[in-house]
Amino acid sequence: MKIILLLVTSVTLATSLESQAPEWTFTLKGNSGIVALESIIVSPTLALFFDRASDDPLQINNHSAWGALWDLQTSQVTPLDVTTNGFCASGGLISNGSMVSVGGFQKGFPGNPTIEDGTMGLRIFEPCNDPAGVGCTIFEDPSKLHLAERRYYPSSIRIPDGSLMIAGGSHNSVAFYNTIEEAASTIEFFPPKFGGVPRPSEFLKRTLPANLFPRQFVLPSGKIFMIANNQSIIYDIDTGDERILPDIPNGVRVTNPFDGSAILLPLSPPNFTPEVLACGGTNISDIVPPSEISSQTPATDQCSRILLTEEGIKRGWVIERMLEPRMMPELVHVPNGQILIINGARTGVTGIATVRDPVGNSNADNPAFTPSLYTPNAPLGRRISNIGMPTTDIARMYHSSVTLTPQGNFLIAGNNPNNDTNLTGPINTRSEFRVETLDPPFMFVPRPRILNAPEKLDFGKQSTLAVSIPTDLDPRNVQVALMDLGFSSHAFHSSARLVFMDARLSRDHSSLTITAPPNPNVYPPGPAFVFLTVDGVTSEGQQVMVGTGASPPQNNF
Ligand SMILES: *[C@@H]1O[C@H](CO)[C@@H](O)[C@H](O)[C@H]1NC(C)=O
Ligand SMILES: *[C@@H]1O[C@H](CO)[C@@H](O)[C@H](O)[C@H]1NC(C)=O
Ligand SMILES: *[C@@H]1O[C@H](CO)[C@@H](O)[C@H](O)[C@H]1NC(C)=O
Ligand SMILES: *[C@@H]1O[C@H](CO)[C@@H](O)[C@H](O)[C@H]1NC(C)=O
Ligand SMILES: *[C@@H]1O[C@H](CO)[C@@H](O)[C@H](O)[C@H]1NC(C)=O
Ligand SMILES: *[C@@H]1O[C@H](CO)[C@@H](O)[C@H](O)[C@H]1NC(C)=O
Numbered sequence: 442m443k444i445i446l447l448l449v450t451s452v453t454l455a456t457s458l459e460s461q462a463p464e465w466t467f468t469l470k471g472n473s474g475i476v477a478l479e480s481i482i483v484s485p486t487l488a489l490f491f492d493r494a495s496d497d498p499l500q501i502n503n504h505s506a507w508g509a510l511w512d513l514q515t516s517q518v519t520p521l522d523v524t525t526n527g528f529c530a531s532g533g534l535i536s537n538g539s540m541v542s543v544g545g546f547q548k549g550f551p552g553n554p555t556i557e558d559g560t561m562g563l564r565i566f567e568p569c570n571d572p573a574g575v576g577c578t579i580f581e582d583p584s585k586l587h588l589a590e591r592r593y594y595p596s597s598i599r600i601p602d603g604s605l606m607i608a609g610g611s612h613n614s615v616a617f618y619n620t621i622e623e624a625a626s627t628i629e630f631f632p633p634k635f636g637g638v639p640r641p642s643e644f645l646k647r648t649l650p651a652n653l654f655p656r657q658f659v660l661p662s663g664k665i666f667m668i669a670n671n672q673s674i675i676y677d678i679d680t681g682d683e684r685i686l687p688d689i690p691n692g693v694r695v696t697n698p699f700d701g702s703a704i705l706l707p708l709s710p711p712n713f714t715p716e717v718l719a720c721g722g723t724n725i726s727d728i729v730p731p732s733e734i735s736s737q738t739p740a741t742d743q744c745s746r747i748l749l750t751e752e753g754i755k756r757g758w759v760i761e762r763m764l765e766p767r768m769m770p771e772l773v774h775v776p777n778g779q780i781l782i783i784n785g786a787r788t789g790v791t792g793i794a795t796v797r798d799p800v801g802n803s804n805a806d807n808p809a810f811t812p813s814l815y816t817p818n819a820p821l822g823r824r825i826s827n828i829g830m831p832t833t834d835i836a837r838m839y840h841s842s843v844t845l846t847p848q849g850n851f852l853i854a855g856n857n858p859n860n861d862t863n864l865t866g867p868i869n870t871r872s873e874f875r876v877e878t879l880d881p882p883f884m885f886v887p888r889p890r891i892l893n894a895p896e897k898l899d900f901g902k903q904s905t906l907a908v909s910i911p912t913d914l915d916p917r918n919v920q921v922a923l924m925d926l927g928f929s930s931h932a933f934h935s936s937a938r939l940v941f942m943d944a945r946l947s948r949d950h951s952s953l954t955i956t957a958p959p960n961p962n963v964y965p966p967g968p969a970f971v972f973l974t975v976d977g978v979t980s981e982g983q984q985v986m987v988g989t990g991a992s993p994p995q996n997n998f
Contacts, residue, residue, distance in 0.1 A: 465812075467833045470852075470876040471516035474499025475509050476862070477854035477876070478840035479930040481532060482970075483540050485847045485984050486513050486572045489521075490854065491542065493528030493840075494549030494556035496862040497872070504555045505862075508564075510574040511854075513846055516876065519574055524581040526559035531596045531654070532928045533936040536603020536966040537992040538568040540928075541631060542579075543607050544592035547614060557583060560591035560612065563631060568968075590639045592625050594653035594697060599925070599936045600678060601663050601961040603993035605631045609645050609655045609669065617698050617731040617795045618650035628676075632993060644674045644683050651727040653697035654931045658705040659938075660749060661713040663962040668703050668719060669696045670727060673747070687757040689745045695722035698731075698791045698804075700932040701741070704772040704780060706817045707922070707939040710956070713963050716753070718815070720744040721767035721785060721932075734796045736789035736806045740768035744815075744825075764827055767809050769932040771843045773851060774939040775814070775881070776922045776972035776979045781851065782825070783812040783879065784837040785932065791839050793858050801866030803858035808836035808869055812879060835877060836869035842929040843879075847970050847982040849888075851879040883978040887911040891953075891973055894983035897990065898923070898957040898969070906971075906983075908946075908953045914976035916950050922972045923957075923964055924982065940964050944973075961988065966995050 475497040477490035488511040499506040499520050506520030507527065528546035535541055545559030563586050569577035588607065595610035607630065611623040626646045627639035644667065645652060652669035657676075660666055665676040666686075671694045673686040695701030701722025705715060723740050742765060745758040763770075767785040775781055789805035790796065796804045813827040837843070841855035856873035857863065863872050892907035910916060921944040927937025940963055943956040953973065958964040966988025973980040988995060 464829050464882060465831055466880045467831050468878045468880055470878055472518070472874045473509065473511060473854050473876050474518045474520065474874065475506050476840060476857040476872050476874065477842050478857065479527070479530060479532070479928065480842040480844050480852065480854060481540060481928040482844055482846060482926045483566055484569050487511065487569060487574050488513060488844065488846070488852055489540065489566060491523070491527040491530065493546060494526050498874070507556065508579055510577065511852070511876070512573055513848060513852070514572070521579050523564065523579055525557045525562040525564065525583050527562060527564060528559065529594050529931065530559065530562060531930055531935050533597050533599050533605055534925065534968050535599060535605060535993050536988060536995050537990055538968050538986065540566040541605055543597045543605065543631065544588065544595040544610055546593055560593055561587040563587055589629050589633065589637050590625050590627060594931070595625065596654045596657055596933060597935055598657045598659060599965045599967055600659055600665070601965050603966045603988065603995045604634070606657065606665065606678065607631060608642070608657060608667070609652060611653065617792050618727070619653050621649060624649055640681050642683065644672065645669065648672050651694050651696055651699050654700070654933055655696055656703040656719070656933055658717060659962065659965055660715045661708065661963045666715070666717060666749060670694050686754055689719060690758050690760060691743060692724040692726070693722055693741050693743050693745065694724070694727060695719045697931055699723045699725065700769045700791050702770050702772040702932045704774070704934070705938060706780070707774065707778045707941055708963060709941045710943050713940070715749040716746060717749065718744060718746045718772065718780065720763055720772060720782060721770040723768060723790060725790070731792070731795040732797050734790055736796050736798050736800050736804055739788050740766040740786065742766040759821065761821060761824060763825055764813055765809055768805050769838055770809070771929070771932055771934070773843060773845055773934060774924060774937060776849065776924065777920060777974045777977060778817065778939065778941070780815040780817065781812055782815055783843055783851070784841060784853070785809050786838045793860060801858070801870035802863070803839065803870040805838045805858065808838055810834060833877065835873065835875055838869070841873065844929050845924070845926050847984065849972065849979050849981055850881060850884055853877045853879060881979070886978060888978055889914065889973050889975045889980040891971060891980055891983045894971055894985055897986045900957055900961065900988065901959045903954055903956050905952050905954045907951060908973060910950050910975050914978055916946055916975060918976045919944055919946055920974040921953065921955050922974070923969050923987070924972060925967070925969055938964065957987065961995070
């Protein structure tokens with residue numbers, strides 16, 4: 442009898458939880474003018490988009506624009522003049538606040554003679570103080586300022602001295618897999634280190650051919666965790682030493698052309714113990730030629746998580762399952778510590794018209810239209826839910842992007858599995874210019890506010906911020922997140938990071954004392970947004986500079 446009663450109660454509980462679940466919404470925002478296949482937040486009010494050299498409608502200097510600024514407040518787009526082809530580049534913010542876009546594709550084709558080869562591209566966008574981006578431009582000087590090696594599909598992260606570490610890619614166009622002939626199986630830095638000579642990586646050789654856009658994360662030890670194909674290592678920047686870690690189980694591969702995504706879970710004081718989650722991708726063998734792969738083959742629903750302590754490494758990857766299979770999912774930090782799982786396709790692989798049965802030109806099909814949330818601290822098997830999540834009808838598969846905004850919602854744009862602008866292929870495979878936001882429920886209620894934040898946060902130091910907190914929120918439940926919002930390209934957010942800070946609210950709830958991360962391994966010096974979450978309701982983010990704001994390398998630690 443008792444058991445039955447208990448069951449009834451828990452069913453009732455589950456139902457009432459469901460009906461109370463806050464509703465998230467998708468909102469259409471306007472038109473991006475270019476396909477936003479890469480995006481990064483570059484100021485409190487601006488996102489920067491890059492597209493490949495194509496025939497997109499937004500024009501500048503008598504040609505299509507291949508870069509643009511998106512105004513988060515007005516949903517207006519401003520073209521940027523990009524000199525070199527930033528197609529399939531990576532990028533990130535460095536310690537002085539500049540955005541650096543890294544690598545790219547060859548000279549434009551078919552009809553864009555105006556773009557220059559971008560495979561060694563370095564494109565710099567200095568901090569932009571005009572809220573609408575007036576006067577802010579991309580700086581390029583390809584003859585003097587360039588990578589040491591050509592890189593198409595590299596990845597890049599900000600490391601503890603505030604520079605970028607740039608890994609992998611291929612030297613030239615590859616049709617699907619990376620190849621032994623074209624692979625850039627090396628690591629280099631911007632600004633350059635070690636005499637500017639790229640350092641060979643056995644890992645990048647061993648993980649061929651499905652190792653484009655290797656996933657990289659700075660650990661609180663200062664070393665770098667890397668995933669490519671189904672393998673992982675810990676990389677020592679000083680020595681170049683590569684410690685081999687366990688493979689991702691079940692033959693699941695998570696880097697391009699089999700993109701899953703991967704993310705460093707939020708780091709919390711006092712120990713900042715790192716854990717990495719990798720979701721989606723496929724278990725297709727990496728020796729199957731694309732002509733034998735189908736756009737209808739289910740992707741994997743596997744998520745794999747590893748605790749990066751000696752004990753965790755011994756245990757290896759722990760498996761859990763998403764609610765649906767996803768190729769090219771995006772994993773994005775939510776300021777409250779959850780992870781948004783969004784976008785991608787339920788079947789197929791990445792790429793353009795190389796599988797045996799492309800849909801239009803798309804190697805992927807069956808878009809995943811409903812996002813989920815992953816709660817890292819929930820019990821295994823109960824971490825993923827889409828209760829309260831809306832469903833869109835806009836496909837976001839190959840060449841789409843998503844980023845958390847300083848406003849606290851998610852900006853979603855792009856999709857184009859074609860070599861050029863394409864407005865006529867089957868639905869879901871055309872060039873997509875519609876911009877949406879995914880709005881958490883807190884966007885529609887009174888929110889906490891950070892009234893003043895210090896311009897700079899010094900490692901290990903306390904700061905006091907004036908705040909205002911709606912009286913209906915429980916002030917005992919306070920979280921303060923220091924975040925790099927990442928550079929979104931090809932199902933990976935380079936440098937994305939969430940570090941929780943110790944935080945104490947004053948008795949009258951009007952001021953908040955926070956402690957900055959202890960050192961640059963926990964949060965590499967550079968720009969960040971601080972978000973205050975009280976009782977599950979998140980403020981807008983306040984931009985701060987972590988560290989001195991000096992140009993890299995910062996070696997004063
Ligand atoms: C743009 O094209 C028009 C017409 O072809 C020409 O008159 C004009 O000078 C061009 N402008 C630039 C900036 O090249
Ligand atoms: C990882 O992939 C390689 C081939 O690329 C394969 O030999 C190995 O068995 C895979 N590892 C696991 C754990 O499936
Ligand atoms: C991939 O996983 C599916 C589902 O578990 C399984 O049926 C299939 O045999 C696996 N394929 C490979 C190549 O391991
Ligand atoms: C668009 O893609 C379709 C295939 O989906 C192709 O038939 C068509 O030629 C393409 N159009 C352009 C302008 O590239
Ligand atoms: C797309 O471009 C690549 C060259 O980068 C070419 O090999 C391929 O055939 C093109 N695909 C289509 C569908 O036009
Ligand atoms: C930041 O550093 C980079 C690399 O040295 C440099 O190119 C850029 O101009 C610097 N930006 C600022 C704002 O100092």
